[in-house]
Amino acid sequence: MRDARDGVADVIKNRGFKQAVVASKSGLTEQQLSDIICKRRRLDANEMFRICEVIGITPNDLFVDAGQESA
Secondary structure, X not given: OOOHHHHHHHHHHHOOOOHHHHHHHHOOOXXXXXXXXXXXXXXXXXXXXXXXXXXXXXXHHHHOXXXXXXX
8 A cells, every 4th residue: 555655745846846845734834744755754644634725635536656546
């Protein structure tokens, strides 16, 4: 199964978001978001929901590979 942290990184990169903005709007520091993306920190459910809300996706979208199309 794909790691949700990979999905966060992919969406931020592919949609042109700035990590600092996503972190701030999600209630995280830039370092906390960086640590999540680099897998130095786990992503808890509350953080995942807040990040998804900020970047305009559902949590399920985090588990779809960037190259796959949604059904």
